[in-house]
Amino acid sequence: MGAVVETTAPECLRDYAVVNFIRGCAWHDRYELPSLALKERVHDVARWYKGKRVVFSHPDFEVDTVDEDPVYASDADAADRLGMTYVPVKRPLRLRPDRASLLSDLRVFDNPSERGFLQDAAAPASLYFVTDVPDGGVTILDEEGKWLSAANSSLDFRTCVYRTADVPSSGDMPPGDPLVCFTWSSRHVYDPAAREFKGDASGGPDPFCASAPPKVPLPGSGD
Numbered sequence: 001m002g003a004v005v006e007t008t009a010p011e012c013l014r015d016y017a018v019v020n021f022i023r024g025c026a027w028h029d030r031y032e033l034p035s036l037a038l039k040e041r042v043h044d045v046a047r048w049y050k051g052k053r054v055v056f057s058h059p060d061f062e063v064d065t066v067d068e069d070p071v072y073a074s075d076a077d078a079a080d081r082l083g084m085t086y087v088p089v090k091r092p093l094r095l096r097p098d099r100a101s102l103l104s105d106l107r108v109f110d111n112p113s114e115r116g117f118l119q120d121a122a123a124p125a126s127l128y129f130v131t132d133v134p135d136g137g138v139t140i141l142d143e144e145g146k147w148l149s150a151a152n153s154s155l156d157f158r159t160c161v162y163r164t165a166d167v168p169s170s171g172d173m174p175p176g177d178p179l180v181c182f183t184w185s186s187r188h189v190y191d192p193a194a195r196e197f198k199g200d201a202s203g204g205p206d207p208f209c210a211s212a213p214p215k216v217p218l219p220g221s222g223d
Helices: 010-015 099-110 207-211
Strands: 002-006 016-032 037-042 046-049 052-055 057-063 086-088 115-117 127-131 138-141 147-163 180-191 196-198
Touching: 002 016, 002 099, 002 147, 010 016, 016 207, 057 207, 099 127
Parallel strands: none
Antiparallel strands: 002 127, 016 037, 016 057, 016 147, 046 052, 086 115, 086 127, 138 147, 147 180, 180 196
């Protein structure tokens, strides 16, 4: 995912912030080899959420943030709430729907050498962007070749732009309409019969997400 905020003048760029919402979960399936019989399905994937290390589970849409600030890509230790968002450093974003433009913009989104932080921009910027590549879609064999572990994810997202003044520095988002939103999904669920991950985004998150435990702090949260 790449979300771009562009304004008519640099002085109003920081008036607009991206807030991402997430629904779904991530988990592991473990299969016995060579039969590929499912032997274990477990919610053992962790993530940082609001400053705590918790099970990767969001039963309904919640703000997607690693710290207390709902602004996406914010940094609690930075003076600038939007300073850790990205700006192009080698080529401008084309922001056009033709294939060549999309591929050019994708290189800027994906390549660290093509982007820098807004707080470090050499000149005032009137555009910034954020990116997200959800986890999942990986298989691992144990050393003896007896087990295969599949890292699955089944996630829905709603990415929105708000006026920065309407986004609190901590806590949940208050009632209010964003300026604009778009929705997208990421599905990586292993199909042992096909020996590949499937990505059907219809019908919401995988039903297994409903069995996830509560998001209590896990070891390593720092408490």
